[in-house]
Amino acid sequence: MRVNYGAVVIGGGFYGCFIAVHLARLIAPVLVVEREDALLSRASYVNQARLHNGYHYPRSFRTAASSRQNLSAFRNIFEESVDASFEALYCVAREGSKVSRAHFERFCRTLGMPLREAPQRLQRLFDRRRIDAVYAAEEFAFDAVRLREALRSQLAAAQVEVRMRTEAREVSALPGGGIRVSFVDEEEVSADWVFNCTYSALNRLAGLCPTGAPRMKHQLTEVALVEVPDELRFVGVTIIDGPFFSTMPFPARKLHSFTHVRYTPHFTWEESARPELDPAHVLRIHAKQSNFPWMVRDARRYMPCARDIRHVDSLFEVKTLLLQTDVDDARPIALHRDASLPRVVSILGGKIDNVFDVLQFIDTELDLV
């Protein structure tokens, strides 16, 4: 046993890094361990890069409202990483949609979200037999590479120690109240607090008590990266709310992301039903045949110019959801203190800009100092 840390954060994704910076002000020294070669290289990188501003959740007012509050805080801190250079279009489909035009308009009005009819040149992109309404919304994307740089300098400034290619294996109680964290490479450290921010691997850390642990569902997902025709270059398109597609700028690669509610998830399983499936292992062995041909053929029924979209690359990642959120599409953050080791806190991040709710939880609910 070598150093005694105030806190060890397992997982160097966006949540882990951001929480570590916050913790460093309260209970230094803080250590972040990351299994991969770079910070923010897994789920924090492989997603739509959408900064939610509420529009996405017409069936969960609460998530929508908190998205809006958090977005402005996020923009203040990570201004450099925010891409606001495109027009975000939200479309309501005529058939198969869970929201109607009237519902969506009322939802936006109630929460004070700016919403206007899209300009004619953008309306013309869509087949109006299938699309009922096209709105211009206020929404942004983030650049995951810049975000990584920003967090790296914040971590350095806060004097947080970061260990790459280090995988935590087990947590256990030490006499006197501390917690021992053992790594796969047989090294150990001790800490007063452990924050488990490993997203899809949340329940796979040995030594955790299964009682009350968040029940999760995993999805092996594909984000296609595409080159779009000129008319879509500075446009993001989202059709809500049902089995539809979405495409928007992916600043980290100077491309567009392209996703489809039906074809982006390749394989879904509940953790409790298939405990033998380790998400990281599934990601490794899954034959990564792209579903892009399916996505784009469905998309061009709604937006004819989709036929000129060119597939460049696909990113695969395991997306993890809390089981309860299947119904209303909400994305609350799961915060769980282990039943036997109450100073081990598991945090399942939802959307990237909802991180501020966690900080509040840490400040008010945990007696850190």
Add this chain to the structure above:
Amino acid sequence: MSRREVFLSVVVAIRDAEPWIQKRLFELAAVLKPEFDYYEVVIVDNGSRDRTVELVAEVQKVEKNIQLYVLVRARTHEIALTAGLDHAIGDFTAVMDLVTDPPDRLPELVDRARAGVEIVYALPSARVRRQGTYNRLVGIFLSLMARINEIDVPRATSSYRLLSRTVVNYILESADRHRTLSIAPALSGYRYDTIEYDLRSDVAESGTGMARQALYAVHRALDLIFSSSVRPLRLITVFSLGICAIAVLYAVYVVIVLLFKENVASGWPSLSLQVSGLFFLVCIVLAAMSEYLLQVLETTNRRPIYHVARQSHSSTMDYRQDLNVVRPQDLEGARGGR
């Protein structure tokens, strides 16, 4: 573009298919997988009351690209197929009946279409040769349909056909597409080709009696005539106007008799004039109404003809080929231990 790169959608509608659905779906997938890189099977469950939906869900766990739409309640077979066409995304869409149509002809259908036609009909040989009373009647009916709609229809019809995206889009534009579905490709006017096939020999005779089947055939024939064409309505107009003319002539005849003949029974002229007058009125009203109805039909209100209750898609665990060789680290991961 080679055939492998063609995206094929296969649309099937099923109801109470518990005994055979899994076998037929695996068979279909076994045909599609080696021949096409991109395909989907769109299944519309038309209000099954047995375990069909659960059985399809089981197949979805092991076979890719199978999509299921469950209609809230049973509608006609044509409406269910229309729902499937609405959701198909392929460059070409094949419609087939899993019970009677052999899936191994699908690649041939696609090849024919790629040779430059928009529609390929697969026709059962027995129907093409018009063997049996039923097939002969169908043949006569088809020529009649071709005449009144002034279209080019194949010698027979069947449930098995391939449509290009253009034709599917054409069909989906009309609000009453479910009624005309069987001749809709012909109504579109696009070029077609045909192949012949034998209905599957292992088809069990369906339980419904001859009389019921005949009634259903008549019902569908009438539906087809009245939905594909407004000519019957025009016929009513002409007919009504004819009756009007006869009523007028009859009235003139009654007046002439009254004027020039003696010993006319009292009451006959007034009664006869009443009758002819009433007939005239009724028929004039009928004629006017059928003309207006004709116009109304041309601007029919569009209302949804079905409603999808829920839909689901394949969720398959897709292993790499080399996984048959078990490596120690794989075993470790699968056990979930560290």
